[in-house]
Amino acid sequence: MSTPPPADPPEGLPRLAPPAPRPDRWVLYIDLDAFYVECELRSRPELRGTPVIVGPPPSEGPTRGVVLSASYEARKFGVRSALPATLAARLCPSASWIAPDFPKYEAASREVRSLLHHYSDEVIPFSIDEAAVPVEAPNADAARAIAERIQHDVRTTLGLPASIGVATTRVIAKMATDLAKPAGIRVVRPEEVAAFAAPLPVRAIPGVGPKTDAILRQHGITTIGELATHRPGEVGAWLGGFGRELVALARGAPSDAPESDEGPRSRSTDRTFAEDVGTWAEIETAIHSLAAELAHSLEKEGLRYGAVGVAFRWSDFSRSQRSRTLSAAQEGAAPLGELAVRLGRELWEAEQSARGRAVRTLSVRTERLTERTQRQVSLDDFPPASGSAHSAL
DNA sequence: TCTGGGGTCCTAGGACCC
DNA sequence: TCTGGGGTCCTAGGACCC
DSSP: OOOOOOOOOOOOOOOOOOOOOOOTEEEEEETTTTTHHHHHTOOGGGGGTTEEEESOOGGGGGOOOOEEEHHHHHHHTOOOOOOOOOHHHOOOOTEEEEEOOOHHHHHHHHHHHHHTTTOSSSOEEEEEEEEEEEEESHHHHHHHHHHHHHHHHHHHHHOEEEEEEEEEEESHHHHHHHHTTTTTTTOOOGGGGGHHHTTTTGSTTTTOOHHHHHHHOOOOTTTHHHHHHHHHHHHHHHHHHHHHHHHHHTOOOOOOOOOOOSSSSSSEEEEEEEEOOOOOOHHHHHHHHHHHHHHHHHHHHEEEEEEEEEEEEETOOOEEEEEEEEEEEOOSHHHHHHHHHHHHHHHHHHHHHHTTOOEEEEEEEEEEEOOOOSSOOOGSSSSOOOOOOOOOO
């Protein structure tokens, strides 16, 4: 009664194609549209349909800050994320400005993730406003139906618009999402991947930024379809391992890198001075206060650090950094501040004997984070011996 | 126009060890 | 005399993402 298993190809013959992804496994990539703005509109519905910008309000004086999020009405004026706020104010004088409220956005992001858990055991967050959700569905139409339910659910129960890309790999699902914006759904079947990608600029591939784009352009490549006509080894020679992956993707066989381990790898905090700083005393003071801030937030997260780094952004916007690994994980502000000041001093003195640029932005970073699962044993862990002067107060 | 504040991953050279 | 080869850790820098 039992059917024989399908015959393997004879020894020595190459497989005709790489193993196909399981046809019932789909990835839904959810991207919340104009996320910070939409979070604000939940409590300011009267602003809906008007230009709204989340960022440092120009009414509070000149700033070196940038736009964090712009409503689609504001985008019509050329306003977009990362645009200097002063310029955005000039492009779109009628915009309503709202100062960012990150705890509010974090809370909304958690609401969305917990809703997504109704649809999949696995919710892979990629940023505050993006997450991938693997689901099982017998075919593309069934996968689309799940995406429609999620989109409807997020809008009606949380009041947030989302765009969703659907594919059998994460990277194609993400690229599909970008084309679905705003508030759309885009499905790419596995056999459509190469045709879907071919007309898109190489810049549409996650991980291809201005530098990679320029290198490819030098070789006459602007679209993903053109990329597909080159040999992996050729593109690999220009771009390393990443170049080979790009060709595989262009030919319809993207490889999804495994998700990184859970838990943060680093934590940092930085400060851009209102005006560039050229004295060590000012820098030292700022390093101490950043270190204290960072130590406090690590404490709240229950994390220890195994390495410390300091980075300067100079007045010409270039960066230098120095880091040091500790012999053992530490916690608290004192060791962090001490080492950060030492590293900062090294950077500063090297710069003084070289070019003498002033500091625009100062950043203090901790790396090699580990959970503080057990407390350091301290004297307080032992009850005072009777008659001891040690007081519990 | 003059560029924030977070993060992640990759590469490459030197130190060090066997 | 003529100096291997491999593995891992550390550090600095670069590119990219939201």
